[in-house]
Each structure stands twice: as structure tokens, then as C-alpha cells.
Amino acid sequence: MLKDFEYLSIRYKDEKLEILDQRRLPDIEEWMESKTPEDMITYIKQLSVRGAPLIGVAASVALFVYVRDHPDADRKTIVEVSDQLRNARPTAVNLMNNIDTMIQLSQPDQDKRDYSAEKMAELAYSIVEAEVEMCRRMSEFGAELVQQGEGILTHCNTGGVATPGMGTALGVIRAAHRAGKQIHVYVDETRPLLQGGRLTTYELEREQIPYTLICDNMAATLMAAGKIQRVLVGADRIARNGDFANKIGTYSVAVLAKYHNIPFHGVAPWSTVDPACPSGKHIPIEQRAPQEVQGASGAFGSVRWAPKDSQTFNPAFDVTPNSLITSLILDTGVYDCQSFEKYVEQIKGNLS
Numbered sequence: 001m002l003k004d005f006e007y008l009s010i011r012y013k014d015e016k017l018e019i020l021d022q023r024r025l026p027d028i029e030e031w032m033e034s035k036t037p038e039d040m041i042t043y044i045k046q047l048s049v050r051g052a053p054l055i056g057v058a059a060s061v062a063l064f065v066y067v068r069d070h071p072d073a074d075r076k077t078i079v080e081v082s083d084q085l086r087n088a089r090p091t092a093v094n095l096m097n098n099i100d101t102m103i104q105l106s107q108p109d110q111d112k113r114d115y116s117a118e119k120m121a122e123l124a125y126s127i128v129e130a131e132v133e134m135c136r137r138m139s140e141f142g143a144e145l146v147q148q149g150e151g152i153l154t155h156c157n158t159g160g161v162a163t164p165g166m167g168t169a170l171g172v173i174r175a176a177h178r179a180g181k182q183i184h185v186y187v188d189e190t191r192p193l194l195q196g197g198r199l200t201t202y203e204l205e206r207e208q209i210p211y212t213l214i215c216d217n218m219a220a221t222l223m224a225a226g227k228i229q230r231v232l233v234g235a236d237r238i239a240r241n242g243d244f245a246n247k248i249g250t251y252s253v254a255v256l257a258k259y260h261n262i263p264f265h266g267v268a269p270w271s272t273v274d275p276a277c278p279s280g281k282h283i284p285i286e287q288r289a290p291q292e293v294q295g296a297s298g299a300f301g302s303v304r305w306a307p308k309d310s311q312t313f314n315p316a317f318d319v320t321p322n323s324l325i326t327s328l329i330l331d332t333g334v335y336d337c338q339s340f341e342k343y344v345e346q347i348k349g350n351l352s
């Protein structure tokens with residue numbers, strides 16, 4: 001039914017769906033099977049599976065696995081299961097877009113009760129392949145903008161760990177490196193969950209791409225010293241006016257880049273664009289658990305520096321307004337943010 005596939009952080013082989021537990025990286029590479037929708041929902045909520053494109057792909061394949069294993073499930077039950085997967089995290093719109101595709105395009109004929117597992121397998125595989133191809137295209141578009149010898153700052157993790165492909169912002173960095181542009185990457189750690197310090201360094205080490213790891217509060221001084229010539233970040237949801245939500249801390253990097261006249265780009269597949277969302281003000285921002293801010297685990301072991309009942313603020317994302325964005329680099333091209341709205345209609349038309 002579903003063809004086998006294997007990428008850096010997700011694989012489907014011998015009818016088993018497995019994910020690489022991103023909480024354990026870079027020290028431990030541990031694969032975990034997802035047997036049920038509940039398994040996948042747990043993995044997404046705890047960020048074993050993370051990264052907007054990967055979340056959408058993983059949930060889509062998990063929905064196929066459910067339909068495959070429940071041939072007698074009726075339409076109502078399958079839609080309920082798809083809703084549970086769809087609601088696993090609220091900000092990354094790839095999740096909703098992909099689940100909606102699976103449900104809408106596998107609608108059985110009116111006289112049939114159930115969804116075809118074969119059709120679901122076909123759709124899930126096409127979603128995976130599309131994300132891989134979108135990563136390749138946006139990476140190439142972005143790499144053309146990168147100049148020889150640039151210092152590039154990136155935030156969070158947007159690579160092969162966060163997508164079933166070469167990545168979004170980190171895909172651009174990969175493509176520029178492979179094209180021989182001798183770039184140097186500045187990786188900020190990305191508090192509180194350290195996706196940059198743990199995952200982006202893990203990926204750059206694997207490909208021997210030169211980088212410097214920095215704390216989040218060091219970006220400004222590097223910009224002032226002229227070390228950063230470009231900023232490349234991912235996105236979790238792009239509104240039709242070009243504002244986008246991305247990992248918390250992105251907005252502050254965008255403000256710093258504007259102040260220092262440094263090009264700042266959001267890099268994402270079309271599956272991250274939400275044409276129904278008018279502006280960044282309308283993007284739901286996930287609030288996460290206090291303990292993620294109250295302590296950390298890693299090089300210094302697991303340590304808590306604030307009491308369990310201490311007041312915390314822990315939004316997983318923030319919104320960068322289009323006024324701070326030099327351009328959006330998508331798999332369909334590079335777009336000036338000030339007039340992104342008019343491109344949305346054009347792209348929708350071309351893709352339909």
C-alpha cells in the first residue's frame with residue numbers, strides 16, 4: 001500500500017512508521033515507532049517530532065496507518081481521528097493543510113462508508129514527495145541570493161531534521177555550501193528548547209559546514225561587528241499579507257537585522273502559507289509548559305533554576321511583520337513581502 005521511504009527523522013519501512021526522537025539529539029539517535037494516532041499526537045506535542053513541514057508529513061502518514069489498521073472504521077470515526085491529529089499543535093499550518101488534503105481528496109463516493117486505505121497511502125506518499133521537492137526548490141532559489149563568503153545567521157532548526165528533505169532555511173545554507181560559496185553559519189542556540197544548539201549543529205557537523213554556535217543574546221554584537229551579512233529563518237505559518245509566525249526569538253532577530261540593514265528572509269514551502277489568514281495578528285500562538293523555561297537539560301545536566309510555581313511566559317512562536325522581512329523564499333519563487341498578498345492569489349491559481 002504505502003511505499004517505503006526513509007529520511008533523516010522519519011521513515012516508513014516494512015509497514016512500520018518510525019520517527020527519530022528529536023528530544024534526544026544530538027547525543028542519542030533513538031527511533032520510535034508510531035503505531036496509533038495517539039502515539040503521533042504525543043510525539044508532536046512533546047517535540048519528538050517537530051518542524052512545521054515534518055509535523056504535517058508525520059501526521060498524514062499516521063492517519064494513513066490508522067485507516068490501514070481499521071478497515072471497518074466509518075467516516076465519522078476517521079474524521080474524528082483526523083481532527084485529533086490536526087489539533088496536535090496550533091501554529092504550524094502545514095499540519096492542518098496536509099490533514100485537510102488527506103480527508104478532502106480521499107472522500108469516498110457518496111454511497112461508500114469508508115475511506116480507501118489505498119487512496120490514503122497514495123495521498124500520504126504524494127505529500128511526503130511534495131515536501132522533499134519543495135525543500136529542493138526553495139533551497140535553490142535561496143542559494144542564488146547568497147553571496148560568496150557570507151556570514152549567515154539562522155534561528156532554531158529548519159533542516160533535514162525538521163523536514164523530509166534538505167530543509168527550508170537550512171536547506172538554502174546546504175545548497176549554498178554545496179555550490180562552493182564558502183559561507184560561515186552563525187547558529188543561535190534558540191532557548192528554551194535549544195533547537196539551534198542541538199539540532200542545527202547536529203546537521204552542520206554531519207556535512208562539515210563551518211559554523212559558530214552562539215547564545216541567542218549574541219546576535220546583535222555580531223551584526224554590529226559586521227559578521228552577519230544575511231539572516232535565514234523558517235516559518236510555521238505565513239499570513240496572506242506576508243507576516244509570519246516562527247520560533248520565539250525570530251521577531252527580535254528581525255528587528256536587529258532591520259537596524260543593521262541586513263537582509264532578512266523567511267524560507268518555507270507553500271504548505272506553510274495560510275491564504276485564509278489575513279495577517280500575523282490572526283495566527284494562533286502555542287503557549288508551552290513552564291518547566292521548559294524554568295530549567296534546561298543538556299551540557300550542564302538537568303537543572304531547574306526557578307521553582308515549579310514560578311510565573312513564566314513561554315510562547316513557542318512570535319510573529320514577524322512584513323515590514324521587517326526582505327523577502328519570502330518559497331518553493332514557487334522569491335517574493336517581496338510588501339506585496340505578498342497579490343502573489344498568494346497567483347500561486348493558488350497556478351497550483352490549482
Ligand SMILES: CSC[C@H]1O[C@H](OP(=O)(O)O)[C@H](O)[C@@H]1O
Nearest residue numbers: 050051052158162234235246247
Ligand atoms: C522547517 S521547520 C519550521 C519551523 O518549525 C520550528 O518550530 P518547532 O521547533 O517548535 O517545531 C521553528 O519555528 C522552525 O523555524
